[in-house]
Amino acid sequence: MGYIHHQALMLQCGSMNTRPSPLPHKAMTELLSPDTLAPQQLDYALTLPARFYTDARMPALDGSAILARSWQLVCHLSQLTGVGDHVVTEIAGLPLLIVRSDASSIRAFHNVCRHRAGPIASCDGQGAKHLRCRYHGWTYGLDGVLRGAPEMGRTPDFNPADIRLPEVRVHLWQGLVFVAIGEAPPFDEFVAGIDARLGLHRALHDYQFHHRASYDVACNWKVYVDNYLEGYHVPQIHPGLNSLLDYRSYITQTAQWYSFQFSPLESADDLYGSGEALYYFLYPNTMLNILPGRLQTNRVLPMGVDRCRVEFDFYYTPADNPEAQARRTKDIAFSDEVQDEDVTICEDVQRGLASGSYEAGRLNPLRENAVHHFHEMVRRAYRDSLI
Structure with a gap:
């Protein structure tokens, strides 16, 4: 950028895109049946139904019920x-x-x-x-x-x-600029507990913007978010990333308005070195990927019912020596590799959702608790839109 x-x-x-208009109440009640919006317990939870990712009426609903709030x-x-x-x-x-x-x-x-x-x-x-x-x-x-x-x-x-x-x-928070165009939770509640978890040694405001990479992905924005929210797929989809993380120690926790995943990290000194990989998801479509010496933010922007754009902004601690530049080059290449793997599986999932073969599937309570957490917030937003 x-x-x-x-x-x-x-x-x-x-x-720029045309702003989606809120759906008429009758159309919304037809789309959002009471059984699909009822809260679900994690141990017995199903995913959101396929139509929430494929119905042409969803972009308007997601715009008014989620993004604008x-x-x-x-x-x-x-x-x-x-x-x-x-x-x-x-x-x-x-x-x-x-x-x-x-x-x-x-x-x-x-x-x-x-x-x-x-x-x-x-x-x-x-x-x-x-x-x-x-x-x-x-x-x-x-x-x-x-x-x-x-x-x-x-x-x-x-x-x-x-x-x-x-x-x-x-x-303004941790050097990041947020805006709200409509009703939104109090910001202190939105990020409660993150500052303490990051600690002074990883204050994000000290990082400097490096560049932006954007990906257009042929999937609904919620498919991309679902994929981000679990490490369950890492051993199968990301062999390179899996070699750096300790999957057995990979933990996902949820808070009121966000979730975060963390794992011990071991890599060569010319990449990240050793430390911790920390991945924050801020509802509904923001990610903070924090590795030693690097912050990467993601914004998942709906572009249609089966399209989204993911904007990756890279930030690094101030350093212009050749070693730091080499690490950045390697980090960017590694990030591209992981993202290409995610794009491929997300587009495959979108085709499966649109195939007519699938309605909803059972979540893994151990590995997909953050997916459940996100789906519950989406269900709540849809319920509130009917009031």
């Missing part, structure tokens, strides 16, 4: 170091612009001009002095207030100071 230097945001780098990771503070630095993203179809508005503030605005809904920015950038819609040139300050509108000076009762970009909540 490269930065583009502009004094104003007049960027042209592609289009959650905290979403958007970037790392190291990407917003200077005033005017900004990133663009989208949550549940809503385009967003996150910008450092002054030395002490980061704000998140709807990336939709108040004039005719044009895009203000389409790419990340640095050092913007103001925010200019590339459709008609309406220009906003970094505080989101309209500063200029070409040829609108004689328009009756038109006061630019009364017009501002809608703003959403921002929370």
